[in-house]
Amino acid sequence: MNILLMGLPGAGKGTQSEQIANDYLVVHIATGDIFRQAIKEETPLGLEAKRYTDHGNLVPDEITNGLVRERLSQEDVKANGFMLDGYPRTIQQAKALSENMDSLGSKIDAVIYIDVDPEVLKARLSGRISCGNCGATYHKLYNPPKVEDTCDACGAHEFYQREDDKPEKVAHRINLQMESIQPILEYYEELGLLHRVNGDDSIDQVYNNIRKILG
Ligand code: ADP
Numbered sequence: 001m002n003i004l005l006m007g008l009p010g011a012g013k014g015t016q017s018e019q020i021a022n023d024y025l026v027v028h029i030a031t032g033d034i035f036r037q038a039i040k041e042e043t044p045l046g047l048e049a050k051r052y053t054d055h056g057n058l059v060p061d062e063i064t065n066g067l068v069r070e071r072l073s074q075e076d077v078k079a080n081g082f083m084l085d086g087y088p089r090t091i092q093q094a095k096a097l098s099e100n101m102d103s104l105g106s107k108i109d110a111v112i113y114i115d116v117d118p119e120v121l122k123a124r125l126s127g128r129i130s131c132g133n134c135g136a137t138y139h140k141l142y143n144p145p146k147v148e149d150t151c152d153a154c155g156a157h158e159f160y161q162r163e164d165d166k167p168e169k170v171a172h173r174i175n176l177q178m179e180s181i182q183p184i185l186e187y188y189e190e191l192g193l194l195h196r197v198n199g200d201d202s203i204d205q206v207y208n209n210i211r212k213i214l215g
């Protein structure tokens with residue numbers, strides 16, 4: 001099964017992806033995670049991407065499309081299917097993905113859009129914290145680790161706030177992506193692939209609704 005998980009920053013894509021990947025055994029591919037890892041390792045891709053991510057801007061399509069094309073052609077993805085998280089984010093990316101799927105002889109089975117009120121997104125991003133060791137994400141108030149200051153996934157005690165989640169960057173990211181996401185939603189709606197879920201609900205409720213769609 002090949003799934004696209006879409007939503008504005010803070011909609012809950014990463015949070016829901018963890019559960020979906022566990023239950024459906026698809027390969028989770030998050031372009032934001034790939035860029036953050038490359039930036040941490042200071043690879044050429046990372047150095048280029050950082051010029052955009054630092055300002056909350058989108059990395060250019062040619063770079064992002066090339067990266068996804070390469071990842072989708074790998075054996076684990078071909079064997080298990082994928083869940084793309086945070087891609088496509090422009091209509092050019094959506095069209096490039098369609099061409100890519102055609103050339104791989106594959107198709108997208110479902111597009112899930114997690115719909116959340118923009119004011120809610122700001123509160124979510126301002127409280128988001130990530131584990132410094134494994135990258136698992138939490139929210140200081142809405143989804144804290146089960147044991148205080150201890151990552152549920154790996155037991156580490158170091159958490160950090162993403163640079164682009166600082167208040168001055170958040171509004172810019174949301175506004176920018178709100179504009180670029182609309183034509184993509186229309187594109188998948190016309191293809192009959194789009195499913196919207198109410199992302200203002202609790203994490204478990206959102207997941208239940210996603211399960212109903214994916215079956
Ligand atoms: P995205 O990957 O779409 O940017 P995340 O999954 O990282 O979003 O979620 C953003 C923040 O909101 C995180 O701190 C997460 O713990 C929290 N969160 C996610 N889903 C919900 C929800 N349904 N209700 C409340 N908080 C949520």
Ligand code: AMP
Nearest residue numbers: 031032052053057058059064086087089
């Ligand atoms: P995310 O973790 O999904 O919030 O992404 C973090 C940052 O990575 C974004 O603000 C962009 O700078 C960059 N990024 C992630 N996905 C894409 C994409 N599909 N196209 C362009 N830039 C992206």
